[in-house]
Amino acid sequence: MAVPTSWLIALRSLRRNKLQTGLTMLGMTIGVATVLTMISLGSGAQLAIQDQVKAAGMNMLIVTAGNYQARKEKPPDDAIEMGAVRTPESFGRPRLVLSAFHPEDDPFAVHDHPTARSRLGDSEAGLGAAATLTMADSDAIRNLPGVQYVCGGVHENIHVVNGDTRWFTRVHGDDVSLPNIRRSWTFLHGGFFSAREERKNDQVVVLGSVAATKLFGTDNPVGKTITLWKQPFKVVGVVSSSSWMIAPSEGDDQFDAVYIPVTTMQSLLNLSKLNDITITTKSTGDVTRVGNIVTSLLRNRHHIGPDAPDDFTVASQAAKALSSGGLRPDVATAVTGNVNGLEKVTLDQLGRTLDKSSRTMSALLASIATVSLIVGGIGIMNIMMLSVTERTREIGIRRAVGARAHEVLMQFILESVILSVAGGLLGIVIGVVAAIFIARSVQWSTSISPLSIILSFGISAAIGIFFGYYPAREASRVAPLASLRYE
Amino acid sequence: MPPVISVRDLTKTYHVGEHSVHALRSISLDIEPGEFVAVIGPSGSGKSTLMHILGCLDQPTSGQYFLSGKDVSHLSDDEVSLVRNQQIGFVFQGFNLLTRTSALENVELPLLYGAASISAAERKSRAMAALTAVGLESRFDHHTNQLSGGQQQRVAIARALLNNPSILLADEPTGNLDSKTSIEVMEIFQSLQRERGITIVLITHETEVAQYGSRIITFKDGNIVSDTANDNRRHAAAESAELAAVTEGAA
Numbered sequence: 001m002a003v004p005t006s007w008l009i010a011l012r013s014l015r016r017n018k019l020q021t022g023l024t025m026l027g028m029t030i031g032v033a034t035v036l037t038m039i040s041l042g043s044g045a046q047l048a049i050q051d052q053v054k055a056a057g058m059n060m061l062i063v064t065a066g067n068y069q070a071r072k073e074k075p076p077d078d079a080i081e082m083g084a085v086r087t088p089e090s091f092g093r094p095r096l097v098l099s100a101f102h103p104e105d106d107p108f109a110v111h112d113h114p115t116a117r118s119r120l121g122d123s124e125a126g127l128g129a130a131a132t133l134t135m136a137d138s139d140a141i142r143n144l145p146g147v148q149y150v151c152g153g154v155h156e157n158i159h160v161v162n163g164d165t166r167w168f169t170r171v172h173g174d175d176v177s178l179p180n181i182r183r184s185w186t187f188l189h190g191g192f193f194s195a196r197e198e199r200k201n202d203q204v205v206v207l208g209s210v211a212a213t214k215l216f217g218t219d220n221p222v223g224k225t226i227t228l229w230k231q232p233f234k235v236v237g238v239v240s241s242s243s244w245m246i247a248p249s250e251g252d253d254q255f256d257a258v259y260i261p262v263t264t265m266q267s268l269l270n271l272s273k274l275n276d277i278t279i280t281t282k283s284t285g286d287v288t289r290v291g292n293i294v295t296s297l298l299r300n301r302h303h304i305g306p307d308a309p310d311d312f313t314v315a316s317q318a319a320k321a322l323s324s325g326g327l328r329p330d331v332a333t334a335v336t337g338n339v340n341g342l343e344k345v346t347l348d349q350l351g352r353t354l355d356k357s358s359r360t361m362s363a364l365l366a367s368i369a370t371v372s373l374i375v376g377g378i379g380i381m382n383i384m385m386l387s388v389t390e391r392t393r394e395i396g397i398r399r400a401v402g403a404r405a406h407e408v409l410m411q412f413i414l415e416s417v418i419l420s421v422a423g424g425l426l427g428i429v430i431g432v433v434a435a436i437f438i439a440r441s442v443q444w445s446t447s448i449s450p451l452s453i454i455l456s457f458g459i460s461a462a463i464g465i466f467f468g469y470y471p472a473r474e475a476s477r478v479a480p481l482a483s484l485r486y487e
Numbered sequence: 488m489p490p491v492i493s494v495r496d497l498t499k500t501y502h503v504g505e506h507s508v509h510a511l512r513s514i515s516l517d518i519e520p521g522e523f524v525a526v527i528g529p530s531g532s533g534k535s536t537l538m539h540i541l542g543c544l545d546q547p548t549s550g551q552y553f554l555s556g557k558d559v560s561h562l563s564d565d566e567v568s569l570v571r572n573q574q575i576g577f578v579f580q581g582f583n584l585l586t587r588t589s590a591l592e593n594v595e596l597p598l599l600y601g602a603a604s605i606s607a608a609e610r611k612s613r614a615m616a617a618l619t620a621v622g623l624e625s626r627f628d629h630h631t632n633q634l635s636g637g638q639q640q641r642v643a644i645a646r647a648l649l650n651n652p653s654i655l656l657a658d659e660p661t662g663n664l665d666s667k668t669s670i671e672v673m674e675i676f677q678s679l680q681r682e683r684g685i686t687i688v689l690i691t692h693e694t695e696v697a698q699y700g701s702r703i704i705t706f707k708d709g710n711i712v713s714d715t716a717n718d719n720r721r722h723a724a725a726e727s728a729e730l731a732a733v734t735e736g737a738a
Contacts, residue, residue, distance in 0.1 A: 005599045016587040397583045400544060401597040401646065402572020404565045480571075481544045 006407065010414035017387075024383045025423035028463070031376030032427025032456050033434060035369035036448065039455075040435035042362025044446035059148070060181065061279040061291050063141075063298065064313045065133040132311040133274040135262075137301060138175070141279060144297065146290045148282045151175040152274040154265050160258055161227040162215040169211050170257040171228060173265030179239075181280050182254065188212075190222040190237030197236075198261040205233040208255035209240035209248045226258075229268060233260065287316050376423070377463035384416050384471035392478055399480035409476035416468025417461060424460025428453055489556050490517040491653050491686045492541060497550035499536050510536040512709040513550070518654075521684045523676065525700030525717070527691055532706040535658065538690045542575050542656045543567045555653050572601040576647025580659035582639040584631045584646075591627040594618055594646045601650070617645035621675060637668030644675055654686045655679065661696055667730060673699045674723035699723060 014021045138152035154173035159166050172178075179185050179192045193204045205226060212221055221235045240255060241248055248255030266272065281290045291314045298312055388395075395408055403411075432453075435446040499511040510533045518524055528534045539545035540552060543559055552560040559570050577583070584593045594614040598605050605613075618624045621641040631639055640660060647655055657676070661669035677699060679685045689700055697703050698721040705713040 005604065009599055012588070012592060016585070393583070394585060397585060398596070398600070399568065400542070400571060400577050400583070402568050402600040402650075404568040404600065406565075407600055480568075481539055 006410045006414060009407075009411050010418055013411065014415055014418060020383060020387070021419065024380055024419050025426065027376040027379035028420045028423025028460060029376075029427040029430060031369075031373040032424045032460050033430040034372045034427075035366070035459070036428055036431025036452060036456050037434045037438070037446075038365035038369040039362070039452045040431070040446040040448045041438065041444060042358070042365045043449065043452070044435075044439070044444065045361060046358040047447045048445040059281045059287060060316065061281065061287060061294065062315050063133065063137075063277040063279065063294060064315065065273065065275055065311070067310050067313055132302060133277055133298075134272065135274065137298060138274065138277045140297060140301060141277060141294055144290065144293055146281055146293070148280040149177045149180045151178045151181055151278045152262055152276075153178075153278060154262055154269075154271060154273075154275050156265075156269075158228055158258075160211060160215060162221075162224070165215050167211060167214040169208075169214075170253060171265070172257055172259045173262035174259050175262055178259065178278075181278055182239075184241050185239050186242035188238045188240050189220050190235070192239070192259070193236050193261055198263050201264045201267050202261065203231055203233045203264060204236045204260065206237040206239055206259040207235060208257040208259075209238055210250055210252070210256035211258055212238045214256075228258070228260070231268065291316060373459060373463065377420070377467045380416055380420055380464065381467035381471060383419075384412060384468055385474070388412070388471050388475045388478070391475070395475055395478045396480055399478070405476040408478070409472045412472030412475045413465065413468045416472065417464035420460045420464030420468075421457070424457055427460070428456055431456070488520055490553075491520050491522075491555055492516075492518040492688070493553040493556075494541075495551045495553075497537075497540065497547050497552060499533075499540065499545070500548045509709050511540075511547070514709075514711060516704065516711065516714065518686060518688065520686055521680065523680045523687045523689070523699070523701045525689045525691060525697035525703045526706060527694060527697040527703060528706030529692060531708075533709040534690050534692075534706045536709075537706070538656055538658050538688065541654070541688060542577060543571050569601060572597055573650055574653040576644075576650070576652040576655045578640065578643050578647050578655065578657040578660045580662035582631075582636075582643050582663070584639055584642055586631055589628050589630055590618060590623060590634065590642045590645075591615065593631065593642055594649060596646060597649050613649060614645075617649050618642070620648065621645045635668070636664050637671055640664060640668075640672050641675065644672070648679070648685075652685075654688060657687065657689045659691055660689070661691070661693075667727075669696070670723050670727050670730065673721075674727055677723050695721075 133152070135152055138150050141147060142150040151174055153175070156171050156173075157168065158171040159168050160171075176192065176195045176198050179187075188209060190206075192206055193202070197204050205228065207215070207221060207226075215221065215226065216224070221238060224235050225232045226235060227233070239259075250256050262274070279290065279294065281287050295310065295314050299310060302311055304311065398408060398411075399405075432448055435448050438444055439446045494514055494516050497511055497514040498509070501508040501510055512533075514533075514537065526534045526537065536545070540547050540560075543554075543562075547560055550560065551558055554570065554574060559567065562570065585596070591611065591614050594617050595610050598610045598613065615624060615627060618627050621644050623638060623641050623645065626634065626638065631642070634642065640663075644655075655676075660676075661672055664672065673696070676687055676689070680687055680701070687700075689697070691697050698717065698719065700717055701720060703713075703715055703717050704711055
């Protein structure tokens with residue numbers, strides 16, 4: 001049998017009273033739609049805040065070449081130190097000599113710190129200067145579980161030239177995945193360079209918005225050519241910040257900067273090493289664990305013995321962000337106005353505060369929605385109670401032809417459940433549409449999780465059973481005889 | 488063959504406030520299979536109470552009621568429901584059909600309850616057969632409010648017959664009908680008795696209607712005052728043929 005008779009009875013009965021059925025369902029529909037919309041607004045706000053916090057780098061790890069800790073070992077024999085005092089065998093007299101000329105050492109044209117192992121050993125090199133990280137390391141990290149994006153980088157200071165305009169700024173040689181890591185990035189013009197351009201070592205450049213303004217004013221620089229290291233670079237994009245927590249400003253590391261493919265930078269400067277590797281984790285809470293895995297992976301790859309210190313440093317961005325002032329205090333103050341000494345608040349704390357306030361907001365919205373659900377439920381109960389009185393005769397007829405008390409109970413409960421679940425399903429559809437509509441029209445972030453849909457569905461079924469039980473029990477107690485006298 | 492209905496010392500007392508109303512005072516009677524018994528009496532005579540007890544809609548204060556040889560006066564609610572479903576067919580004065588429901592679905596109703604599960608197709612074919620028996624097969628999809636009083640009563644009869652009950656209990660079945668349709672309904676009752684041997688208990692306060700029965704039991708103040716075979720029986724089929732002839736003659 002396709003449909004159990006109890007369902008058939010309930011469905012036929014609901015069909016008999018179409019208007020009543022429709023109106024009762026409407027109450028439930030509005031209730032569930034409200035709940036779903038409210039939850040989606042609440043969790044949308046929460047997600048938006050989490051996003052902003054992530055955009056500020058909460059899930060970011062940075063592996064920097066070198067270590068603060070000095071090693072007590074001699075520099076390699078082939079290390080050439082600039083300005084070293086040497087004693088040439090032929091003259092027998094100490095004499096200050098400059099090392100052989102190297103293109104990277106030209107103090108006038110290019111850059112200012114040595115990178116290659118041949119000129120400076122790992123031992124005393126400071127952060128970023130040691131030549132210990134390679135592209136292979138970055139590829140190995142990319143394959144670790146829990147890792148989202150990996151980007152190896154080489155960083156220098158540079159004069160960027162557009163015609164007569166010169167601007168001294170940072171140049172970052174980076175991987176194509178960088179825009180995925182810098183979640184707060186938005187491209188004002190063009191976009192980031194492509195994987196193909198990176199593979200082919202193309203001379204393309206993406207300008208930070210500050211650098212772009214300095215060089216081009218308000219013009220759109222995409223397609224124009226600028227000069228780095230006396231080499232022509234084609235501008236492919238201008239990047240700015242979409243997050244209120246990070247505002248572009250002169251001298252910052254992200255937007256007063258230019259970006260070129262790391263391969264291009266390595267081949268132009270004749271480098272094989274990376275200064276650092278930026279990693280994002282899939283989940284914010286995973287940063288420490290992934291950091292430990294990366295550490296052991298790199299120690300293994302670099303063949304570092306158990307007693308030897310790391311030749312790299314793994315740091316999470318959360319701590320860094322505070323010191324570099326990546327936060328916009330005015331906005332933060334507006335949100336957490338009652339927090340004293342905001343400049344001392346870490347990003348982590350701020351994130352937690354924002355999270356908490358958005359959760360309060362969600363709770364408020366949810367409680368409003370709950371009220372409307374209860375109203376919907378009481379509506380169902382009201383109708384069911386009314387129909388027990390109104391349908392005494394019908395119940396009597398059913399009893400007379402052989403319906404047992406529990407069959408009548410089942411019929412009324414099923415009617416109530418069908419009403420609330422059908423109303424609930426319709427409400428879910430309307431709620432989802434409303435959430436999408438709100439997101440599109442008012443630009444509020446909304447988020448509908450499968451969980452909130454399952455929850456709404458469950459709540460509506462539960463309301464059907466809960467508010468349907470009492471009327472149904474009343475119905476089942478109607479005496480078969482009483483109904484026949486009821487005219 | 489044992490009697491279909493056997494009632495022994497049946498009493499029913501209602502308590503209204505401090506008063507006791509004795510609706511039935513120690514009734515005993517037997518009804519044999521195939522009988523068409525008309526129970527007659529003024530209102531308050533206890534005939535309706537008897538019918539409720541015979542129909543297992545109510546339970547006696549004391550006494551025993553054997554339906555097809557089985558004592559049904561002290562069964563549980565669920566057991567009694569099953570008895571009503573399987574062994575008793577009801578026809579009421581007010582038709583008692585479900586409103587806003589098609590004739591077919593009304594007739595199907597007893598099959599939705601009861602122990603056995605029946606397929607939708609079988610349910611429909613049995614309901615259609617019952618509707619055909621009362622001559623309403625062409626109106627199976629009409630809602631009850633689209634049917635005349637006589638047609639509604641015929642739907643109710645079809646519903647009552649669906650589970651092939653041991654007895655058909657009719658409580659003032661013609662009370663809401665005009666004389667012509669009353670004759671039509673009685674014609675169905677008499678043919679059911681004659682052709683299918685169905686036992687019928689008809690409750691009425693009208694002597695003319697009681698005359699259709701093969702046996703007449705008269706009630707007064709909760710007692711049986713007379714119980715006689717009806718020698719002077721009316722025949723609905725003949726009357727309706729006569730009526731048709733008169734109508735034709737007039738035309």
